[in-house]
Amino acid sequence: MGARFTGDLAELRYEPVAKRVRAVASGRTFADSRRAVLVWEPKRVVPSYAFALSDVRATPIPSDDALAAENPVQLAEGGPPVLDPRTAFAVHTCPGRPQTLAVDGVTLPGAGFRPDDPDLGEHVILDFSAFDEWLEEAEPIVDHPRDPFSRIDIRRSDSRVQVEVDGVVVAGSAAPRLLFETGITPRYYLPREDVRMDLLTPSDTRTTCAYKGHATYWSVGGHRDLAWSYDEPLSDARDIAGYIAFLTERVDVVLDGERLPRPITPWS
Structure with missing residues (x-):
């Protein structure tokens, strides 16, 4: 099973979740949903949350690509290269377009990403670090969303x-x-x-x-x-x-x- 999961790291992966998920910055709720999706871009080992556009309280505006460097590492000797989780969100490994989000005067440049994928085309992935607070139900989460296949x-x-x-x-x-x-x-x-x-x-x-x-x-x-x-x-x-x-x-x-x-x- 470990080999199967490792073999899939090169693919764009996603998993729906049933939790209510909220993303907050400067006291403004940018996203609030009970149909959020965990998304792993290729070579990413930790997921990000993606929201249906109808659950994002801002109209995503396409923005320019930001300059950011990949930081490839190996999880184990001889394993495939993956992105160190500290690699900036601005590094995207699948086709798509960065998005700027704004709510009530609070603007977050490049805090979103819309992947060119038929299953995720009406979703925007959010940069965890761009927000002050994330909530799953009423519970704060830190660092990044938890992976349901990791414990x-x-x-x-x-x-x-x-x-x-x-x-x-x-x-x-x-x-x-x-x-x-x-x-x-x-x-x-x-x-x-x-x-x-x-x-x-x-x-x-x-x-x-x-x-x-x-x-x-x-x-x-x-x-x-x-x-x-x-x-x-x-x-x-x-x-x-x-x-x-x-x-x-x-x-x-x-x-x-x-x-x-x-x-x-x-x-x-």
Whole structure:
């Protein structure tokens, strides 16, 4: 099944959703619908929301293409190239036309895209980052829409996990929590009391995950942003609140006495 999904990354894909979805900017609701569609442009690994034109409270106006660079990466060694999710919305990988949206004096240049596709021809895809707030029903969502074919599972474990940085043991625990996310290498979250916090230096980096929430980071031994934590995670990730994970692509992990190979991912 994983190979099937990976094989489809080169195609334009879409999936209807039953949730009520709203997009808000500067206090104005630009779109409100119970028939929104999740759309993955070719090579995109996270979806965007598209709305029927009748559910968009602005008349989309065709605009010029914006200059933006593709940022291709591989999800796994030997896998097909995909676009890093941080690649700007202005990068489009299917035929269509960028759109400017305006409601009550608030103008969002290039915040929409109308694909040239017979099934989506009466829809406009919206740039998640162009809006201040997104709601599924009455629940805010962050970073990007969640993929219905992707999920996270968190499991308490009694395996022994040891983390080394440049040969120095910085953490070791027999009570980790393992996070399994579709298409991503497993992550080992360790209780803070089992981490050498004296070896970690707080970083000013902050990131957001649609499934887990807002993360804070630490640098270790001169390696920037090597560890992170979700202090107030979203509901699906509450079991890792306050736990610390390390970037297994750039540290050494010993699991139950076996040294694991470093995975090859976009974060290597």
